[in-house]
Amino acid sequence: MRWITEEDIENLAVGAALLGTGGGGDPYLGKLMVQKCIREHGPIQMIDPSELPDEAWVIPTAMMGAPTIMMEKIPNGDEALKSMRLLEEKAGITAFATMPIECGGLNSTVPFVVASKAGIPLVDADGMGRAFPELQMETFHIYGISGTPMALHNERGDRVMLETLDNHMLEYISRGIAVRMGGAAHVAEYMMNGADVKRTSIHGTMTLCMELGRAIRESQTTKRDPVEAIKEVTRQSIYGEALVIFRGKITDIERQSTDGFVRGKALVSGLGEYEGQELRVDFQNENLCAMIDGELQAMVPDLITFLDQETGMPITTESIKYGFRVICLAIPTPDIMRSEAALEVWGPRYFGYDTDYEPVERIQQRRSEQHV
DSSP states (O other): OEEEOHHHHHHHHHHHHHHTTTOSOOHHHHHHHHHHHHHHHOOEEEEOGGGSOTTOEEEEEEEEEOHHHHTTSOOOSOHHHHHHHHHHHHHTOOOSEEEOSSSSGGGGTHHHHHHHHHTOOEESEESSSSOOSSTTOSHHHHTTOOOOSEEEEOTTSOEEEEOOSSHHHHHHHHHHHHHHTTSEEEEEOOOEEHHHHHHHSEETHHHHHHHHHHHHHHHHHHTOOHHHHHHHHHHTSSSOOOEEEEEEEEEEEEEEEETTEEEEEEEEEEOGGGTTOEEEEEEESEEEEEEETTEEEEETTSEEEEEETTTOOEEOTTTOOTTOEEEEEEEOOOGGGSSHHHHHHHSGGGGTOSSOOOOHHHHHHHHHHHTO
8 A cells, every 4th residue: 555645646647648558638637636636635545456355346437538528628527536426326335446447648547536535545456557449448348347337427417327238338338428428428337346356457557657657757857768767667567678669750640539539640750770761650549550661560459659759758649749759669568468358359450450469579579680
């Protein structure tokens, strides 16, 4: 157990943007909301999954919708808490703790707001190990937890309780509701007991976000290479060591908000050792696949993230712009996310790519050998 301070949240916001692979929403707004809560209510208790009583109820909370919407549609700050309260009321339970559904951007901060306002702990874990665009893309789903009953709330006070027969229909129906709520909604879903959290979640991801964020921020003051700082942290984690797959300048960006998602692609013209090459990264809220001159370099579920070349700060899909000088990083996912069952839910074929998943470290090793 540890008590989370404003400084921890500063680090969390940076690390969550890195692991969020461009998605999960811009963490800046969420960071301000959590820090305001800490000033009002004091530090937030964060516990390891092992500290949960097996019978205790945990209700994950989040925002769903197109991240670009949140840049203009600023929340009141209590929507996710209201969703959790509605779910408690309808299910006849009381949440012992809340937790993130994903390790990315705004959705790594929303549950801290809920934990602070409700006076309950936050669990140091999540269900994606990164950010993904759809609600069934959870280790919770893969290992048998139902996402419903689910509560949705918007900033106006509209609210919906949803029950579906499976988690794919949960995604389909709730996405339509979020669109009609203005493109984004705050949700409480996948309620489960402590034993199920231990069994189905990816442990320690909030701590990892904070360690990554601290490493990046400290590199700015010590003038250390931020990529080396990131490599050092990931090397010691349940993820694999971060890999640089490209450096260059953003020459084109296509981005549109449709059906509750932000879809598009970024084109990057190579600089330095990548001169004369072009990187293309496709995204649906999150970065999905990276190709250099048409050849796949990294793919879901491995993490693909853009960093600002000068500062090492991660760049989200809604904020990346023409002319940015960037470094494209890829980070191997934990083994729990590479199982056959997991790849059926979030592998490249699910997103329409005609290729089987290949680990990024294997692709990059082969590429390195070809260039020797």
